[in-house]
Amino acid sequence: ETVLTVSSWVPQTHFIYTDILLPYADSVAKATEGRVTLNIMPAPLGSPPQHFELARTGVADITWGNFTYEPERFAALWFAEFPFVGTDAEASSVALWRTFEAHLADNPAFDGVEMLGVGLFGGGQIHHGSKPVITPEDMANQKVRIGGPIQARIMESLGAVPVAAPATKAYELLEGGVIDASLHSVESVMNFRLEESLKQHTIVPDGLYDSSFFIVMNEAKWQSLDEADRTAIAAVSGEALSRLWGQQFNAQHEKAMALFTEGGHAFNEPSADLMAAITAVSDKMIADWTVAATAAGVADPAAMRADYLAAYAELSAK
Amino acid sequence: MQFAHMIRRTVETVLVCLMSAMVALTFADVIGRRLFGTPIFGAHDLTEHLMGLLVFTGLPLVTLAAMHLKVDLFDKCLLHPRFAWWLKMTTLVTAMVFAVMAWTLLGKAMNAATFSEVSQGLNIPRAPLYGWMAACAALTALAALYTAFAPPISNAHDQEELL
Amino acid sequence: MAAVILLAFLRVPLGIALMTVSLAGLTYITSSTTALTLFPMTVSEAVLSYDLAVVPMFILMGNIISRTGIAQDLFRSANAYLGSVRGGLSLATMVTCAGFGAVCGSSYATAATMAKVAYPSMRRYGYSDGLAAATIAAGGTLGILIPPSIILVIYGIITQTNIGDLFVAGVLPGLLGLALYMLAVVWVAWRSPDQAPKGESSSWRDRIASLRGIWPFLFLFGLIIGGLYADLFTATEAAGIGAGMAVLVGFLHGRLTLKMLRTVILETAYTSISLYVVLFGAMMLSKLLTMSGLSVGILGLVEGMGLTGYWLILAIILICLVLGCVLDSMAIILIFVPLFAPVVSAQGFDLVWFGIIVVVVTEIALITPPVGMNVFVLKAVLPHVPVLRIFRGLVPFIAVDLVRLGLLVAFPAISLWLVTHV
Ligand code: NA
Numbered sequence: 001e002t003v004l005t006v007s008s009w010v011p012q013t014h015f016i017y018t019d020i021l022l023p024y025a026d027s028v029a030k031a032t033e034g035r036v037t038l039n040i041m042p043a044p045l046g047s048p049p050q051h052f053e054l055a056r057t058g059v060a061d062i063t064w065g066n067f068t069y070e071p072e073r074f075a076a077l078w079f080a081e082f083p084f085v086g087t088d089a090e091a092s093s094v095a096l097w098r099t100f101e102a103h104l105a106d107n108p109a110f111d112g113v114e115m116l117g118v119g120l121f122g123g124g125q126i127h128h129g130s131k132p133v134i135t136p137e138d139m140a141n142q143k144v145r146i147g148g149p150i151q152a153r154i155m156e157s158l159g160a161v162p163v164a165a166p167a168t169k170a171y172e173l174l175e176g177g178v179i180d181a182s183l184h185s186v187e188s189v190m191n192f193r194l195e196e197s198l199k200q201h202t203i204v205p206d207g208l209y210d211s212s213f214f215i216v217m218n219e220a221k222w223q224s225l226d227e228a229d230r231t232a233i234a235a236v237s238g239e240a241l242s243r244l245w246g247q248q249f250n251a252q253h254e255k256a257m258a259l260f261t262e263g264g265h266a267f268n269e270p271s272a273d274l275m276a277a278i279t280a281v282s283d284k285m286i287a288d289w290t291v292a293a294t295a296a297g298v299a300d301p302a303a304m305r306a307d308y309l310a311a312y313a314e315l316s317a318k
Numbered sequence: 319m320q321f322a323h324m325i326r327r328t329v330e331t332v333l334v335c336l337m338s339a340m341v342a343l344t345f346a347d348v349i350g351r352r353l354f355g356t357p358i359f360g361a362h363d364l365t366e367h368l369m370g371l372l373v374f375t376g377l378p379l380v381t382l383a384a385m386h387l388k389v390d391l392f393d394k395c396l397l398h399p400r401f402a403w404w405l406k407m408t409t410l411v412t413a414m415v416f417a418v419m420a421w422t423l424l425g426k427a428m429n430a431a432t433f434s435e436v437s438q439g440l441n442i443p444r445a446p447l448y449g450w451m452a453a454c455a456a457l458t459a460l461a462a463l464y465t466a467f468a469p470p471i472s473n474a475h476d477q478e479e480l481l
Numbered sequence: 482m483a484a485v486i487l488l489a490f491l492r493v494p495l496g497i498a499l500m501t502v503s504l505a506g507l508t509y510i511t512s513s514t515t516a517l518t519l520f521p522m523t524v525s526e527a528v529l530s531y532d533l534a535v536v537p538m539f540i541l542m543g544n545i546i547s548r549t550g551i552a553q554d555l556f557r558s559a560n561a562y563l564g565s566v567r568g569g570l571s572l573a574t575m576v577t578c579a580g581f582g583a584v585c586g587s588s589y590a591t592a593a594t595m596a597k598v599a600y601p602s603m604r605r606y607g608y609s610d611g612l613a614a615a616t617i618a619a620g621g622t623l624g625i626l627i628p629p630s631i632i633l634v635i636y637g638i639i640t641q642t643n644i645g646d647l648f649v650a651g652v653l654p655g656l657l658g659l660a661l662y663m664l665a666v667v668w669v670a671w672r673s674p675d676q677a678p679k680g681e682s683s684s685w686r687d688r689i690a691s692l693r694g695i696w697p698f699l700f701l702f703g704l705i706i707g708g709l710y711a712d713l714f715t716a717t718e719a720a721g722i723g724a725g726m727a728v729l730v731g732f733l734h735g736r737l738t739l740k741m742l743r744t745v746i747l748e749t750a751y752t753s754i755s756l757y758v759v760l761f762g763a764m765m766l767s768k769l770l771t772m773s774g775l776s777v778g779i780l781g782l783v784e785g786m787g788l789t790g791y792w793l794i795l796a797i798i799l800i801c802l803v804l805g806c807v808l809d810s811m812a813i814i815l816i817f818v819p820l821f822a823p824v825v826s827a828q829g830f831d832l833v834w835f836g837i838i839v840v841v842v843t844e845i846a847l848i849t850p851p852v853g854m855n856v857f858v859l860k861a862v863l864p865h866v867p868v869l870r871i872f873r874g875l876v877p878f879i880a881v882d883l884v885r886l887g888l889l890v891a892f893p894a895i896s897l898w899l900v901t902h903v
C-alpha cells in the first residue's frame with residue numbers, strides 16, 4: 001500500500017481542491033483498488049512558483065502549479081498563453097494534453113517528473129473597476145494587475161500600465177486604488193471575491209490570454225510503483241485528468257457568468273481596433289516565441305502550435 | 319584590526335543603502351502612482367531581492383556580534399564557568415546549521431542557473447542572488463566559529479553614538 | 482517540540498534550535514535528501530516574500546518614531562493625564578501602545594518602539610523591571626488587532642475574507658483589550674504598590690501644552706489611517722510610506738540628523754535579520770508539522786470527538802493556546818487557520834468573527850512562555866532584563882486576555898457590530 005503526498009497551494013475551500021484534486025484522489029484509489037492513495041497535505045510545502053521543483057526533487061510526490069510561474073524554464077509552453085487559444089477550457093485542456101504528448105513529452109525541461117495532466121483555464125479577460133473597456137483608447141494608461149510576462153507584454157503594447165502581483169493580491173490592490181483593472185478568467189473574479197469591485201467585463205472572443213497548468217509526479221516515485229498500478233493510474237490521468245480540469249473550469253465559468261448577469265454586471269465587446277491591436281501583439285509574440293522555443297529544444301514550434309489549434313477547433317466543435 | 323574595522327564599516331554602509339533603497343522604492347512607487355499615474359513596474363520584485371540581499375549580507379555581522387535571539391531562563395546556572403564548554407557547543411551548532419545552509423543554497427544556486435529561475439515581474443535571474451546568499455551563509459558559519467574562541471565583536475561603539 | 486524547548490532553554494539561539502530540530506525531524510520522517518532540499522527552498526521563500534519584507538519597514542518606522550521623540554511626545558502627553566495615578570506610567574504606556582498600534586501593523590515594532598520610549602521613564606520612577614517590560618510586551622500585542630495589521634491581512638488572504646471588514650472588526654476588541662490591560666495595571670499597582678510608584682502630577686496647563694507636542698504623531702496617524710481608509714495605498718504599502726514620512730517629519734522637526742538616520746537604519750537591519758533567522762526556523766517547523774501529519778491528526782481528533790458549535794470553537798482555542806506557547810503567531814495562522822476555517826465555516830460561524838478570535842489567541846501566544854516572540858523582541862532591545870522576570874510580570878495580562886477571549890466568544894457583536902453598522 002502506497003501513500004503519495006500531494007502539496008497544494010490553494011485554500012481547501014477552492015474548487016481546484018474540492019472539485020479536481022479530491023475527485024482525482026478518489027479515482028486513483030478506486031483504479032488501484034486502494035493500493036495507491038493520495039494524501040493532500042493541509043498546507044503547501046513551498047510558495048506557488050516552487051511547486052514544480054517540490055515534485056521534481058521528491059519533497060512532495062505530486063504537485064500542481066502554473067508553468068509561467070517559471071517563465072524562462074517552460075518557454076516551450078508560452079504559445080498556450082498567447083491570445084486566442086480558446087475559451088472552452090475542456091477543449092483547450094485536452095488539446096494541450098495531446099499537444100504535450102506529441103511534441104513535448106521528451107523535452108528535457110520535464111525531466112525528473114511524470115506529467116499527470118495539464119490544463120488551461122478557458123481564456124483570461126479584462127475586468128475593469130469603473131468603466132467599460134471597448135476601444136484601445138479605453139486601455140490607455142490604465143493600471144492593470146497582471147500575473148505573468150505574457151500578460152505584461154500584452155498590456156504594455158495596448159498602452160496600459162502593468163502592475164505585477166499574484167491574483168490573491170487583487171482585492172487589496174483594487175481597494176487600495178493601486179490598480180484600475182485586473183486580468184483574470186471570469187471564474188477567478190468570482191473565486192477571488194472580486195465581483196463587488198470588478199463589474200465591467202471585456203470579453204475577448206477566444207480569450208485575451210490563458211494560463212497553463214501542470215499536475216506532476218516525481219519520476220522516481222512513479223517508477224517505484226507496480227506496473228499494474230502505473231497502468232491503472234495512467235488510465236485516470238493524462239487526457240482524463242486534463243479533461244476533468246477543463247470541465248471544472250467550465251463549470252465555474254458558467255456559475256460566475258450566472259452570478260454576474262444576476263448582479264447586473266456589464267459585458268463589453270472589444271471594438272475592431274482593439275482586436276486589431278491584440279492581434280498585432282499576438283503575432284509579434286508568436287514570432288519571438290518561435291525562436292525561443294527552438295532554443296528550448298522544440299523541433300518545430302510552428303507545427304506544435306498548429307497542432308494545438310487544430311485539436312482545439314476539433315474538440316470545441318463537438 | 320584597522321582593516322577588519324574598515325570592512326565592517328563598509329558592510330554596514332551597504333546594509334544602510336539596501337534598507338534605504340527599499341523604503342525609497344515603496345515611497346516612489348506610491349507617489350508615482352498617485353501623482354503621476356506611473357507605478358514602478360516590478361517594485362515588488364526589487365523589494366524581494368533587496369530583502370534577500372539585506373538579510374544575508376548582514377548575517378555574518380549579526381552572528382559576529384552574537385545578536386541572535388536567545389532564551390536566557392537558566393542564565394544563572396548556564397553562565398557559570400562550569401558550563402563554558404556547553405556555550406562553546408552552542409556556537410558550534412550555530413556554525414554547523416549555517417554551513418549546511420550555505421551548502422544547500424549553493425546547490426539551489428546551481429539549480430536556478432540550470433533552470434533559468436527568474437523573478438516574476440522583471441525576470442531578474444535568481445542564481446546570482448542564491449550564490450551570494452550561500453557565500454554569506456558560509457561567512458556566517460565562520461563568524462559563529464570565531465565567537466566560539468573569542469568574545470563576540472559587538473557594535474557597542476554605535477550604541478554609544480546613540481546616547 | 483520538546484526538543485525545540487530544551488535546546489532553546491539551553492541557550493542555543495532560538496532560530497538555530499528550530500532549524501536543527503526541524504532538519505532532524507524531517508530527516509527522520511522522510512529522508513535527509515528531502516530535508517536538505519526543503520531547507521534552502523524555505524529560506525529563499527522567506528527572504529523573497531513581499532509580505533514579510535513589510536515587517537522591517539514597519540520596524541524602521543517605529544524606530545524612527547521612537548528615535549525622533551515622536552512616540553516620546555505621545556507618551557509624555559498620555560503621562561501628563563495619567564501619570565499622577567498609581568501605576569500611571571504603565572497606564573500611559575498602554576494608551577501609547579494602542580495609539581502606536583494604530584499607525585503600525587506589527588506587534589514586534591510596537592513592542593520594540595515602546596521599549597525604547599517608555600521603559601527608561603518607568604525605571605526612572607522606580608517601577609519594577611518585570612512590570613515595566615511586561616506592560617510593553619502586552620501592550621505591543623495591541624498592534625496586531627488595532628488596524629492596520631499584518632496578521633489580519635494574511636488571515637484574510639488565507640480564508641478569502643474581506644480584509645476591510647477584518648480591520649473594522651478589530652477596532653472594538655482592540656479597545657476592549659486596552660481597557661482590560663489598564664484594569665490589570667491598576668490591579669497590580671493596588672496589590673503591590675512598590676512595583677508601581679506614583680509619578681508626578683501635571684497641571685492642566687502642562688497637560689494642554691503637552692498636546693502641542695504630538696502634531697508629528699497626529700500627522701502620521703492621519704496620514705496612515707486616512708490613507709488606508711481613503712484607499713490611497715494598501716496596508717502593506719503603508720509600511721514604506723510610514724517609514725519614509727517618519728524620516729521627513731524627523732528632518733522637519735529638526736530632531737533627525739543624517740548620522741542618526743544611519744544608526745537607526747542599521748539598528749533596524751540588525752533587528753530584522755535576527756527576526757528572519759527565527760522566521761527561517763519557524764517556517765521549517767511548520768513544514769515539519771505539515772509533513773508529519775500532526776496537524777491533520779489534531780483535526781481528526783477534533784472531528785472524532787464529534788464536537789459541534791461552541792464546543793468546537795473551545796477545542797480550537799485550547800489547541801491554539803497550547804501550541805501558542807511554542808509557535809509564533811504567524812506560524813499558528815499559517816498552519817492552523819487553513820485547517821480549521823473550513824470546519825468552523827461549515828458549522829455556520831462567521832469567518833470575520835473567527836479571525837478576530839484567532840488573532841486574540843495569537844496575541845496571547847506572543848506573550849506566553851517559553852516562546853513568546855514579543856518578549857524576545859523586548860529582550861533584543863533590553864538585553865539586561867531577564868526573560869523569566871518578564872514572563873512573571875505578564876501573568877495578570879495573560880489573565881485579562883483570557884477574559885477578553887471569553888467575552889469575544891460569548892458576544893460576537895463586540896467584533897461584528899461595527900462591521901454591520903459602518
Ligand atoms: Na495595528
Ligand code: NA
Nearest residue numbers: 805806846852
Ligand atoms: Na508563546
